[in-house]
Amino acid sequence: MRLERRETVPLALVATAPLVAILAALVLAAGLIGAAGVNPLSAYGEMLRGALGSRLSITEMLTRATPLILTGLAAAVAFRARLWNIGGEGQFYVGALTTAWIGHSLGLPGPLGIAVLMVCGMAAGALLHAGPAFLRLRFGVDEVVTTLLLNFIVILFVGLMIEGPLRDPLAFGWPQSVPVDGDYRLPDLVPRTRLHIGLMFAIAAAGVVWLVLTRTVFGVETRAAGLNARAAAFAGISLSRTIMGVALVSGALAGLAGAVEVMGVTGGVTTTMSPGFGYAGIVVAMLAALHPAGVVAAAIFVATVFVGADAMSRATGVPSFISDVIVALSLLTMLVALLFTTYRLRR
Amino acid sequence: MIEALELLTNTSLWAAVLRIATPLIFGVLGALLCERAGVLNLGIEGIMTMGAMAGWLTVYLGGDLWMGLVIAAASGGLMGLLHAGLTVPLGLSQHVSGLGITLFASALAYYLYRLIVQVGETPPTIVPFKPLDIPGVSDIPILGPILFNQTAPTYLALIAVAVLAYVLTRTPLGLAIRMTGENPHAVEAQGLDPNALRIGAIVAGSALMGLGGAFLTTAAFNSFFPEMVQGRGWICIALVVFASWRPGKALIGALLFAFFDAYQLRLQTVVEGVPYQLFLMAPYVLSIVALILVARRAEVPEALMAPYRRGER
Numbered sequence: 208m209r210l211e212r213r214e215t216v217p218l219a220l221v222a223t224a225p226l227v228a229i230l231a232a233l234v235l236a237a238g239l240i241g242a243a244g245v246n247p248l249s250a251y252g253e254m255l256r257g258a259l260g261s262r263l264s265i266t267e268m269l270t271r272a273t274p275l276i277l278t279g280l281a282a283a284v285a286f287r288a289r290l291w292n293i294g295g296e297g298q299f300y301v302g303a304l305t306t307a308w309i310g311h312s313l314g315l316p317g318p319l320g321i322a323v324l325m326v327c328g329m330a331a332g333a334l335l336h337a338g339p340a341f342l343r344l345r346f347g348v349d350e351v352v353t354t355l356l357l358n359f360i361v362i363l364f365v366g367l368m369i370e371g372p373l374r375d376p377l378a379f380g381w382p383q384s385v386p387v388d389g390d391y392r393l394p395d396l397v398p399r400t401r402l403h404i405g406l407m408f409a410i411a412a413a414g415v416v417w418l419v420l421t422r423t424v425f426g427v428e429t430r431a432a433g434l435n436a437r438a439a440a441f442a443g444i445s446l447s448r449t450i451m452g453v454a455l456v457s458g459a460l461a462g463l464a465g466a467v468e469v470m471g472v473t474g475g476v477t478t479t480m481s482p483g484f485g486y487a488g489i490v491v492a493m494l495a496a497l498h499p500a501g502v503v504a505a506a507i508f509v510a511t512v513f514v515g516a517d518a519m520s521r522a523t524g525v526p527s528f529i530s531d532v533i534v535a536l537s538l539l540t541m542l543v544a545l546l547f548t549t550y551r552l553r554r
Numbered sequence: 555m556i557e558a559l560e561l562l563t564n565t566s567l568w569a570a571v572l573r574i575a576t577p578l579i580f581g582v583l584g585a586l587l588c589e590r591a592g593v594l595n596l597g598i599e600g601i602m603t604m605g606a607m608a609g610w611l612t613v614y615l616g617g618d619l620w621m622g623l624v625i626a627a628a629s630g631g632l633m634g635l636l637h638a639g640l641t642v643p644l645g646l647s648q649h650v651s652g653l654g655i656t657l658f659a660s661a662l663a664y665y666l667y668r669l670i671v672q673v674g675e676t677p678p679t680i681v682p683f684k685p686l687d688i689p690g691v692s693d694i695p696i697l698g699p700i701l702f703n704q705t706a707p708t709y710l711a712l713i714a715v716a717v718l719a720y721v722l723t724r725t726p727l728g729l730a731i732r733m734t735g736e737n738p739h740a741v742e743a744q745g746l747d748p749n750a751l752r753i754g755a756i757v758a759g760s761a762l763m764g765l766g767g768a769f770l771t772t773a774a775f776n777s778f779f780p781e782m783v784q785g786r787g788w789i790c791i792a793l794v795v796f797a798s799w800r801p802g803k804a805l806i807g808a809l810l811f812a813f814f815d816a817y818q819l820r821l822q823t824v825v826e827g828v829p830y831q832l833f834l835m836a837p838y839v840l841s842i843v844a845l846i847l848v849a850r851r852a853e854v855p856e857a858l859m860a861p862y863r864r865g866e867r
Contacts, residue, residue, distance in 0.1 A: 209864075210644075210645075210863065239662075239665060242669065243669055286650075291649050293653065342842075342845075342846060342849075346846050346849040346850060347849050347850070347852070348842075348845045348846055348849045349795070349845070351596065351649060351791075352788055352791050352792050352795075352841070352842075352845060353842055353845065355785070355788045356785065356788055356789070356792070356838040356841050356842055357838075357842075359784070359785045359788075359835075359838045360835050360838045360839060363831040363832075363834050363835045364831065364835070366831050367829045367831035367832065370829070370831075371829060486653075486657065489650075489653060490657070493650060526664070526665050526668035526669055528661055528664040528665040528668055529665055531657065531660075531661030531664070531665075532658065532661040532662055532665050534657070534661075535654060535657035535658035535661050535662075536658060538650070538653075538654040538657065538658075539636075539640065539651070539654040539655075539658060542640060542646045542647070542650055542651060542654065543640070543644065543646070546644055546645075546646060
């Protein structure tokens, strides 16, 4: 048995790969649910009900999907250029912190203020990611390790700020940053739920990213840099400029996720406001085969697992960590599924 | 200022250096072995978490401490086998597969822990490894408490450095592993199977990572809790580069790093008015600085991250 490269990559295979991967992940996780003494099928039933069973649960799920779309886009843009940005978590937090800090006392009218704050969050994320990108381009330092280490540094920094200069005096000793001004809270998308118009911003961002990647010179250069860096350089593409551009866009998207989460959901910043949005964004991007439209769908899947698992855990007693297991497994199965879109098994 | 310097004369600081270095030594040796064979193993953070959980759980369920270490190494090796399966015969992206292993192994560790252990207000504890107490030797002033009053796994880590250094540089197996990381085609030409060597190196390296995790729960602390590995795995990946992929230098790197970590912990108590988070950031900042310092002259294994498929260049 050996792997043989396919001459063409059938589009139908690429489209079905995530479905096969998710199915495989669910089958593998079923064993673990069974080990908890719970029928996997009824557990998955509870999960679906918990995430999609009512108007409220659907809006909760979409609220959770919103930052995931943006961190997923951040990872997809970077990975396309083979820039391994694993710092989405840190970029999310600097975006959130900057938004809360500036948004607490920004003297601008509502909609304009919201736009300015989104730009601030994006700038913060982009700036944070520019560091590792610069180190890679200038010194050849692997960006995986630097972006990962920066996540820890940023979260400590957030802790420092919300216990110090940005502490909310009204939060009863609970370490939390000052909240953004009420004028800059994003309006509800569905009344009396937590779902806010940030979802529309995230979907719009996916559209913009898709247009930029397919319709602009920058997009072509990005793809060329990822497919074959040497050939791209030979074709006259400035690799360092492309990589830096990709880094800024990727960091900005993750920063925007933080800004939108603060203005839409939390108001202020805590060190636990992200249940791993940055890391889950990597899974989202891979499940989407790095395609912006796929990112929206993959984010909805991951959010369904997260929100559904909480409800399922309450109903059946299966530890809610099963959601992280399913999401991680789907990343691994997706990797294998993607391989078989470009290779086939031959005897 | 004087107080900050006085800390350096404190034997407990120097004893802490070896203790803090131990999980890093195991981790950096494991990562180094994988990379010497040509495979980056970013599963390390999750594998250490899995080792920490499996080692602790074995003891909690009535096993002996050494059995805990064996199970931790085995669970690490198993996760390594998964990474090996994905990256070697299938040749998938080592970056993405490694991150996937980290996400999977940590999630699985937390899940199994919650499934088996009833967690109340405080996490349950075990009786961990005790510091060695060799009559006469452990009582030697200064050196006794620093060198001869550690727990058994610390000595195991030091032995592992010597063994790995010997195997890599002085044995045919070590030569084959190193060649696999430099030029797998040459290994094939010698009639050896580069992919088998890679799989073996990843499994063995991951077992070492598992031991590093287990040290945290069976010697340094006595309980398991989420997020306890705290980026030590990532720091190990940085240390491998810092050590130019050499076990001896890796030991020095881990000790140096542990020294700064032990020192910042004590400095927190004498320096006032500086937020404690700045001290806690130091290890991560230091790792990045170390990477920048050595990046230019890093002797990266030639075939690192290049999957080997027979007949494909």
